[in-house]
């Protein structure tokens with residue numbers, strides 16, 4: 605399966621006069637896993653709703669495979685949008701709800717849906733409306749995965765799921781993506797849990813695109829350094845420290861920016877360990893900046 609590219613140009617969305625999305629320009633190539641990050645109210649759900657044709661943009665263009673997506677059945681059949689409330693038909697038992705979901709999904713894999721129901725321990729014969737919050741989310745995950753839609757979107761679809769279920773969900777996304785490549789967009793606040801899945805990251809801030817980058821390039825904006833606390837302090841002294849943790853005599857810091865030659869030499873001389881920066885630390889840094897900040 606080859607997933608179509610998504611191209612958004614000069615797109616704006618207003619709720620009455622409130623500008624929820626402003627001048628959005630974004631190109632997402634097919635067959636990658638994207639992180640859509642942003643603080644509360646930054647516009648993630650609004651962006652995904654426009655992309656999925658749940659609502660029209662106020663202006664600009666949103667194309668999937670070169671075709672405007674709004675009111676375009678062929679384009680929207682390629683998209684499966686699972687929201688935090690699950691998008692599940694709740695008035696019937698789970699078996700009927702799955703049958704209902706499959707009607708609008710041309711790539712639906714019923715055998716895979718059965719495997720996932722088993723994996724998430726979801727009962728077929730219970731009304732979905734009687735499911736717990738986490739079970740409803742797991743049902744959304746089953747529908748999103750078994751749809752095998754070329755563009756699959758999970759918008760905080762993990763809400764209420766316990767940790768084992770969430771990790772089972774992430775594992776399944778990666779496993780099934782490897783077997784059936786497609787575009788997957790995950791909007792999440794649990795960045796540390798899922799960061800290893802992402803190839804590219806998009807950050808929204810107050811309705812605007814703050815950043816769109818390959819995750820590896822994004823991570824290169826900083827470095828994590830661990831070792832004896834006084835030596836770690838010494839090399840961090842002139843750098844922006846994004847986070848720090850101390851365990852007895854050992855300290856780990858996340859530093860923002862490139863290391864100069866002298867600092868690199870000290871790190872090597874002191875035998876400090878270096879590693880990649882967590883996405884979450886960078887995300888917090890980028891989205892908590894105040895006007896006038898330079899870095």
Ligand SMILES: Nc1ncnc2c1ncn2[C@@H]1O[C@H](COP(=O)(O)OP(=O)(O)OP(=O)(O)O)[C@@H](O)[C@H]1O
Pocket residue numbers: 619622624642643644645646647648649650651
């Ligand atoms: N139906 C609506 N009517 C009016 N304003 C809305 C509506 N939906 C969202 N908004 C506003 O648009 C902005 C973006 O909301 P949106 O739900 O897209 O953010 P989000 O990034 O998904 O947030 P969260 O992480 O909290 O879920 C917010 O200021 C919100 O109050």
